[in-house]
Amino acid sequence: MRIATAVALIFAATAMAFVAVRPSSAIAQSASTQALPESNPILPLPPKKGATRPAAPALAPNSPWQLLTNQPPVIDYTDCGPGNPILLTDGTVMLQDDGCQDWWKLTPDQFGSYVNGTWTQLASTPAGYSPLYHSSAVLPDGRVIIEGGEYNFLSAVWTNLGAIYDPQIDTWTMVNPPTGWSTIGDAQSVVLSDGTYMQANCCTDQAALLNLSNFTWTPTGSGKFDVNDEEGWTLLPNKKVLTVDAYVFQYDARGTNSEIYDPLAGSWSTAGSTIVQLWDSAAHCGGKNHASFEVGPGVLRPDGTVFYTGASRCGAGHTAIYNSNTSGWTTGPDF
Template identity: 60%
Template structure:
């Protein structure tokens, strides 16, 4: 009977989604990190390397691509540990415009649920972490969401209140913001929109309403939140089953696509019921219902990422925190099952997964064990490519230069999860490929002119030519969210 039920379930699932495309596949990294590290929360540094955090620990590890630029064949190296006393799990994080990395809070510290208010900043130039004091009066930050606003300011939520704060990364001082928040920040995620505002779908924590659909927009210029019309998100996106005292209040990720729509997913704890989706159109500022997930799948915490094709990859699993993940690709109208050969999927729940867009256009996935790369085979619309308008034709190693152009920050933050994890990649990288050897180098970018997405005017970033770069004719490309510009030939001296 067990075999029969599994077979029937598989058949029903295959009928609910479109056929798997052969060009889409999962590849495990050749050099896997030790599984006991339970690496999570991957972040893309502006030098093209990836760092990931040891679950409930202080250590971080860096994934360095090989000479050809392959992350699948890359190698892991341990970097500096977080300051003593700080070993978080589920926290706010971002890559700042100057290239540093900030992590804030944590639902757990050393695997103990404390909703800590600790934080730290990593400087890739020095290789060290420095502690960050919390905003004044905050006793908690916890598993709270964060976002980099268009002007480069880091905004951090307090998990357990209606409070938010803005960080001046130069003076390391915090300023209060976020008046008129509808509910506390707990369980919610933030999605940066093309007009510079921030979207959140409310989770009704501490103010239960079984069919609540409220959503809010944060306005950076005014520093306040406004709620949408009474129709809200049209479809309920947070889990209210079975009642106020036992509901999980979880939400799924929300990802902005290049067409200006936000794909938002939900959690649904009702037995045997599928999760819902809803689509927010940033142009009309209205919602419409999306299709339900197949079978009993939903996203009670979990990752999603924008593919270079404009489709969205999302990890789903049954009910609330149950194993049996399925990876689905959303193309704007229907889902395709792309779980394929990911052999870790059956044993993990969606909340175990994290996604990050690599400069190659692949999606890095961590599941607290093995690390995989998803190759999708799709291509971006040519209009989405970064366009270089000006860059020096001759550059010297160990020197800093500027590159100007359009679409340097992409059309989306890239990957999403929600309150527990953030891995945005809406900033420009510079890739250098020697025209004789084919060897790949990344010039560390920093101090970008903007962090706005779908930015319509010319932007620039600074890049440092690495000392180990081979000399001679070199192809330079600007990359954002895995989409690369047409190469420009320069000479490295």
Template identity: 40%
Template sequence: MAGTWNPLGHQPPVSVDTMLLLTDGSVMCHEYEDAGGSITPNWYRLVPDAYMNYANGTWHKLTPMPSNAPLAQNGPVDAPLYFASAVLRDGRVFVAGGEYNVSGAAGVDVLACSIYDPVADSWSSVPVPTGWTNIGDAPTCVLPDGKVLMGNINTVETAIFDPISRTWTPGAHKHDTSSEESWTLLPDGTIIVAEVNNHPHAEKYLIANNQWIHAGSTPPGHDLVLNEPGVSIEVGPAVLMPDGRVFCAGATGHTAVYLPPINPTQPGTWIPGPDFPVSGGKLMRAFDAPACLLPNGSVLCAVGPYKAGWSGPPTHFFEFDGAHLHPQADPASAAGQPTYNARLLLLPSGDVLYSNCTGTIEIYTPSGGPHPAWRPRITEVPRHLHPGGTFRLHGMQLNGLSQANAYGDDAQMATNYPLVRLLGPAGVGVAFCRTFNHSTMAVATGHAVHHTHFVVPAHLPHGHYELAVIANGISSESVDVHVGEEEHHHKDHDEKKPNHDHASDGDGASLTLRLKLPISIEH
């Protein structure tokens, strides 16, 4: 179990922190700060090359965020740092809050919310929760129905945002404030949270009931929360694994594993996980640090030695295989960086992007591959497509087994949504079809059939292609399709008449496995 690191051949023109995977396969990256040390409202987009090689990708500057921050919080410019973020069900991007704004002055906790439309390359301001005075580095979670749950970092309040109506409704009150917490969506319709301000206790949110309930406590001697007077109180990331357990890396250097109960209204069980190794007489720790579920089922996590209350520099990497922590080689750019500057994003290729608030980004390629049962499965898709057309794809496990990416609190970068790619004939290459309006944003949906919509690139050459759906870096088996002129007498793209002519191995569901070449996005 040994992965490899390689730097991008085409590095970003700016320093990068938070990264978000858009549904067209490109990566939206936030600029950390400019050459003068000021935080900016700027974002860039990384587009991989024709073989889905992000190392050889190209960078494109996007429209900056709108100036909608309060004047008392260094506004009206909204240039946030350590903020809430999410890719929404319709493919747009939600950004809220910011622990800092423009300058490095602490105590700002920005009160602003915006939505980015990748198709139009435009931002729009949206209302903030009624009665809230700030948002800051709030935790959020996209719910299965596409709404966004957000916690108040100063009170026990939560609020639910509807991206369609652009309105907020009150959520249930928690047992403690949401500050610094890491929220993890589970397949049983709950969100598990290791409480920070009431550690070592845990709670979980029953989505259907809009209710928070107690979820036991982390094991004795394995408290995940570290309170450093004069520094911060922090926890590490929590990642749902393919077997349904949640691996939690602690800011203390301890880890714990949460086992969901059969009945989601019950607390569930916490068991000890392995400790990180000792460095300088103390456990290495995930004190505000990222983690990522790899296609091989292990969790890649970042930790660092104790340094003046923080962890790192340097930043070190481990893979947790469900039982043991395995040290990995560290990328060169991690040598001078603390863990709180690190971000990890799982790519459609199964590789992982690592940014660290500098102008250097590196790619981690893990060893091994997914279990066949983890793959998405296409059950229904039109076999005749045309450039510029919109179509619907049905299948199982389209959202993957997990949100996959996590951080200690802010920088939510979940990738539990389907991407559609087309592998063309020789000389044509590969293209992603932008997906949107997924029928669910749940995780590990099993044998339930869900759907997404996709748009075939307008300038895609005609010909035969192999279509696959990808979730969390894991590709489905492919389906043969033809891209050509629109056939008005046989509208396979008509949502009211989905095509039922799909390949099968006799049971009407599974498809013949084919090995794939690297894949890419349309330029």
């Protein structure tokens, strides 16, 4: 219950605190058709925030959300701002000043309340690394890894830098990228069922597994249909990984393919058609030159199904449901 409450409250607090002043990465990227260095080398900086911490917004009557009594005291509300909350294994919540180097920790009060929790500043990311829109995960040993970043110091570079944070000693350690990778960018990642961290390269079809004992990488994920850009990974109960293809660099106005990664084989194979299109192709309102290629998140539910949300600038977004028990898709409601 404490962990569930932590997730609900911290997301409520951070989202409510910066909804009016910071768009999501998907919205920030929507001006370009593909958020890749090859296709659009110059992107505008993320929109500026207010010069000072914005006042907490009023909640709607009878809202189930609760604002934190103490809002995040991040250093730079002008260029950055609170984001990327991560629940740690000790029940505290780690928070980034998105795009800047300062990180913070929310500790619940003596009664376990996150609403009345207090903030302390953590070690900043290492020199030269200040990512925005990057991978992040809590590792089985309690450490936190961040990899890549579409922006570094608010410049669009799709960096291949990365670092691991150890909460026991409040220290970051840089992690070298996989051999030959010049980008990681805003790529996806997942912690597999055996505790191995798997990282994608945003701008290619490459993926790699991290050996935490020596910080070395092993290539994996042969047979990928398209590049990883704009896609997400969802770990399934059967230990495999699900993704919905976004067709970057392989535009198909009718494309509905999905894929499954098998960690035993180290390869991808098709997971069938999602029936309805979940990536934004702009097929009915301009086509390829207007497509954002964005895909919504895929959320694993207790019954083993994944609720996948779509994106469309032409009208209602579609949804689809993947059943990991039967390996089949059904359509969900539009929204």
